[in-house]
Amino acid sequence: MLSEIRVSCAPHISQPLSTRSVMIDVIIGLVPAVAAAGYYFRIYAFVLIPICCLSAVATEWLCNLVRKKPNPLESLGDFSAIVTGIILALSLPPSLPVWAAIIGSVFSIAIGKMVFGGLGANIFNPAMVGRAFLTASFGMMMTSWTVPATIDSAMPRVAAENKIDARTQATPLAWSKEAIKDRGQRTEDRGQSRDERRGTRVVNDQLGAMLAGEVGGCLGETSVIALLIGGLYLLIRRTINIHIPLAVLLSAFVFAAISYIINPDAYISPLVHLSSGGLMLGAFFIATDPVTAPLTNKGMWIFGFGVGAITMLIRIVGEYPEGVMYAVLLMNAVTPLIDKFCKRIPVGGKPSIK
Amino acid sequence: MKIDTKGRFSFSGGTHPPGSKELTSASEIRPGPAVKRVAIMLSQHTGAVCQPLVRKGGLVQAGEKIGDSDAFVSAPVHSPIDGKVKEVALQSHPVLGRSPAVIIEPHTHIPTKQPRPRAQDAFDVGSYSAEQICGTVHQAGIVGMGGAGFPTRVKIEPNPRLPKETLIINGCECEPYITCDYRIMLEWTNQIIAGIKLARKASGCPKVFIGIEDNKPEAIEVMNAALQQSADTDAIEVVPVKTKYPQGGERQLIKAILKKDVPTGGIPPMIGVVVLNVATVAAIAEAVVYDSPLTHRVVTVTGEAIANPGNYYVSIGTSVADLIEFCGGVTKKSAKVIVGGPMMGIAIADLKTPITKTTGAITVLTKEQIGRAKFARRQTPCIRCGRCLEVCPEYLNATKIAHAVKNNLLDVAESYYISACIECGCCSYVCPANIELTGYIKTGKIFLARQKGEMPQ
Numbered sequence: 001m002l003s004e005i006r007v008s009c010a011p012h013i014s015q016p017l018s019t020r021s022v023m024i025d026v027i028i029g030l031v032p033a034v035a036a037a038g039y040y041f042r043i044y045a046f047v048l049i050p051i052c053c054l055s056a057v058a059t060e061w062l063c064n065l066v067r068k069k070p071n072p073l074e075s076l077g078d079f080s081a082i083v084t085g086i087i088l089a090l091s092l093p094p095s096l097p098v099w100a101a102i103i104g105s106v107f108s109i110a111i112g113k114m115v116f117g118g119l120g121a122n123i124f125n126p127a128m129v130g131r132a133f134l135t136a137s138f139g140m141m142m143t144s145w146t147v148p149a150t151i152d153s154a155m156p157r158v159a160a161e162n163k164i165d166a167r168t169q170a171t172p173l174a175w176s177k178e179a180i181k182d183r184g185q186r187t188e189d190r191g192q193s194r195d196e197r198r199g200t201r202v203v204n205d206q207l208g209a210m211l212a213g214e215v216g217g218c219l220g221e222t223s224v225i226a227l228l229i230g231g232l233y234l235l236i237r238r239t240i241n242i243h244i245p246l247a248v249l250l251s252a253f254v255f256a257a258i259s260y261i262i263n264p265d266a267y268i269s270p271l272v273h274l275s276s277g278g279l280m281l282g283a284f285f286i287a288t289d290p291v292t293a294p295l296t297n298k299g300m301w302i303f304g305f306g307v308g309a310i311t312m313l314i315r316i317v318g319e320y321p322e323g324v325m326y327a328v329l330l331m332n333a334v335t336p337l338i339d340k341f342c343k344r345i346p347v348g349g350k351p352s353i354k
Numbered sequence: 355m356k357i358d359t360k361g362r363f364s365f366s367g368g369t370h371p372p373g374s375k376e377l378t379s380a381s382e383i384r385p386g387p388a389v390k391r392v393a394i395m396l397s398q399h400t401g402a403v404c405q406p407l408v409r410k411g412g413l414v415q416a417g418e419k420i421g422d423s424d425a426f427v428s429a430p431v432h433s434p435i436d437g438k439v440k441e442v443a444l445q446s447h448p449v450l451g452r453s454p455a456v457i458i459e460p461h462t463h464i465p466t467k468q469p470r471p472r473a474q475d476a477f478d479v480g481s482y483s484a485e486q487i488c489g490t491v492h493q494a495g496i497v498g499m500g501g502a503g504f505p506t507r508v509k510i511e512p513n514p515r516l517p518k519e520t521l522i523i524n525g526c527e528c529e530p531y532i533t534c535d536y537r538i539m540l541e542w543t544n545q546i547i548a549g550i551k552l553a554r555k556a557s558g559c560p561k562v563f564i565g566i567e568d569n570k571p572e573a574i575e576v577m578n579a580a581l582q583q584s585a586d587t588d589a590i591e592v593v594p595v596k597t598k599y600p601q602g603g604e605r606q607l608i609k610a611i612l613k614k615d616v617p618t619g620g621i622p623p624m625i626g627v628v629v630l631n632v633a634t635v636a637a638i639a640e641a642v643v644y645d646s647p648l649t650h651r652v653v654t655v656t657g658e659a660i661a662n663p664g665n666y667y668v669s670i671g672t673s674v675a676d677l678i679e680f681c682g683g684v685t686k687k688s689a690k691v692i693v694g695g696p697m698m699g700i701a702i703a704d705l706k707t708p709i710t711k712t713t714g715a716i717t718v719l720t721k722e723q724i725g726r727a728k729f730a731r732r733q734t735p736c737i738r739c740g741r742c743l744e745v746c747p748e749y750l751n752a753t754k755i756a757h758a759v760k761n762n763l764l765d766v767a768e769s770y771y772i773s774a775c776i777e778c779g780c781c782s783y784v785c786p787a788n789i790e791l792t793g794y795i796k797t798g799k800i801f802l803a804r805q806k807g808e809m810p811q
Contacts, residue, residue, distance in 0.1 A: 004689060005689070005690065005691060005703055005705075006689050006690050006724065007690070007702070007703050008690075008701055008793075009701075009790055009792060009796060010692075010694075010696075010697060010698050010699055010700065010701075010777075010779050010782075010792060010793075011371075011696060011698070011779035011782050011783050012690060012692055012697075012699065012701060012717075012719060012724060013371060013372075013530070013719075013723065013724075013783065014782065014783050014785070014788070015369075015371075015783055015784050015786075017741075017784065017785075018734075018786050018787075018788070019734050019735075019737055019786050021786065022737065022739060022786050078734060080737075118735065119734075119735050119737060120735035120736050120737050120738065120787075121735065239739075241740070290737050290738045290739040290740060291737055291738050293738075295738055295740050295743055296740075343751070343770065344743070344749050344750060344751050344770075345749070346618045346748050346750055346771045346774040347365075347366075347605070347609070347615050347618070347747070347748050347749045347774075348605070348615045348616050348617045348618035348619070348620065348748075348774065349615065349617060349618055350618065350771075351617075351618040351619035351771065351773065351774065
């Protein structure tokens with residue numbers, strides 16, 4: 001009657017989900033940002049993103065070979081290396097040389113992920129590990145910015161009037177850093193013209209361009225709208241939770257607002273802070289990396305709040321114009337602690353009887 | 355009066371597996387197979403195992419008690435047929451592995467027992483005393499027929515330390531595929547109401563709620579209509595609850611109806627609540643009014659691989675193989691025979707396993723179905739996506755517990771409240787990495803019990 005009978009523990013049905021389907025969702029969520037990168041940075045995007053993906057996948061395969069895995073190709077099937085590659089590429093300056101991007105991808109996968117034991121075992125976000133390595137090693141290259149291709153390169157809207165080389169137009173955040181450094185010295189000796197050139201007003205005026213993405217910056221972080229569309233997709237698909245992005249953006253907004261209220265001449269407006277730099281990419285795609293973020297909702301709020309606060313601390317007080325990467329890495333480091341202290345209490349409370 | 359069948363209440367967490375109830379939801383309760391051999395397990399309930407009261411070769415009559423125990427938490431077992439005891443031997447039990455059973459063969463051909471909704475709407479509970487009801491419920495061997503099999507007498511008997519205030523009748527049937535409780539509610543409505551009145555009288559609960567998931571609007575309407583016709587039902591109220599798995603878990607049902615949490619590691623009487631399944635109250639009415647012990651029950655035989663799925667009134671002790679054969683056998687390539695539903699049911703290897711008092715369904719899944727689920731795909735590393743935390747109805751950290759058990763760190767598993775798990779299977783159901791979280795947690799509980807010496811090695 002029955003040709004074969006199998007047994008296993010319950011449940012005997014399951015949702016058609018797999019790690020691969022989760023990763024594909026993330027890739028789909030990244031598509032708008034990739035498209036925006038392609039639109040604004042053209043050839044740079046078409047080169048850097050595939051290069052990063054390919055080298056990330058190749059590195060994982062090599063690591064599997066070294067680890068003498070029975071099937072070195074198997075772990076590539078979960079597509080997590082591709083996600084790491086895309087996110088790393090999107091957080092690189094467009095004009096970064098290809099060899100540097102390859103080094104970054106190799107470091108991301110080999111040191112960021114595989115030395116810990118592969119997917120699910122890493123402590124730090126692999127893409128951010130790779131980017132931190134590149135920032136530390138090739139600081140100059142990592143802070144050279146390109147004007148989006150949609151701006152007439154001969155007469156860049158912002159750069160021209162400020163007489164800065166169009167090839168290395170600063171990001172809005174670098175501008176705001178200048179404004180912070182000029183604080184208190186912008187009276188008679190500096191003169192009104194300089195104040196107008198470098199002041200916070202110039203940056204604040206760029207909000208519209210920043211929403212669309214028509215500003216200098218890393219490949220995928222400039223277009224706020226594209227990132228929001230992708231983030232919304234992930235939220236609807238329930239691939240990510242609202243907690244981390246909301247906590248990151250809220251805490252960043254609060255800190256930016258405080259500084260803005262104290263001195264609007266030296267600090268850019270909170271909305272500009274939210275839409276500049278890697279904050280949107282970080283809030284929706286980097287900080288939400290499930291492997292390196294806490295498990296519980298409470299933990300996610302603490303984690304997100306920490307990422308937002310540290311980012312703002314670096315941007316406002318620190319030496320770097322941008323801080324999302326270090327904020328994420330620092331909070332990754334405390335994730336196990338957060339998990340330890342944010343234990344879930346069962347529905348019926350702690351058991352009274354042992 | 356228009357009855358609102360939309361459920362407003364639920365619990366947090368949970369998941370929505372496909373119901374697949376349409377296979378059997380329209381099939382009336384029909385008599386089950388005429389058996390050639392029944393195996394009555396001596397342990398069909400939570401609590402002490404019964405001692406056999408009959409010997410090999412002895413004659414038994416239908417309804418005769420054949421096993422009993424002196425322990426308070428236990429329930430006697432009865433013979434469903436007239437016949438001769440062939441032997442007392444070990445049989446496969448879905449939960450306990452090999453367990454002793456009384457095997458009876460009928461004298462001659464015996465007509466199968468007809469399912470009959472016998473209680474009338476004019477049922478009057480006045481002539482029965484609470485002690486009498488409790489005594490009869492115990493003598494009839496009634497246990498929770500929803501799955502746990504806790505002796506019903508222990509539940510409903512008044513306990514001065516834990517006064518009971520609310521009686522909840524569980525008609526949720528959240529498990530996919532199963533429709534036996536649904537059919538009982540539609541067809542045996544008056545008997546259920548009689549049983550509710552008896553259980554209410556015995557337990558002394560002033561208030562009664564009947565919780566039914568809102569994917570069964572007919573059941574909600576039929577129950578409401580019957581309550582209106584019947585006298586003395588002011589304190590009985592039908593509450594539609596949201597359709598969500600595991601809404602039929604008693605802790606989840608209490609949360610949805612009363613907004614109360616049962617203490618972790620505790621039982622519903624601690625907050626003055628008794629939860630009884632609809633099949634159990636129907637059995638109470640049968641036992642008390644007609645003095646008929648629990649020897650038959652309604653079983654849903656279902657699954658895409660079954661030729662004639664349906665609901666059958668089956669002798670307890672019938673083997674799964676006989677029942678499947680009676681339903682036309684298996685058509686498609688089958689791969690898994692499950693006692694219960696696909697979320698919490700137990701896959702059995704031995705088709706001689708008998709039906710027990712707690713068996714609500716036999717589900718046969720096709721190879722494609724389980725291939726889609728657990729067999730074709732390998733377990734991959736946990737990516738800490740947190741889906742298992744989101745769906746956990748008990749608000750546990752399933753992945754931490756499961757990985758603690760996997761790494762043999764039982765103290766860590768305990769610190770994450772492993773014992774609070776109700777084993778509903780939601781975490782395994784949603785896990786994208788295909789990790790058998792529920793399996794690990796169940797294993798961990800067994801290891802812990804062994805460590806504490808509560809269970810033999």
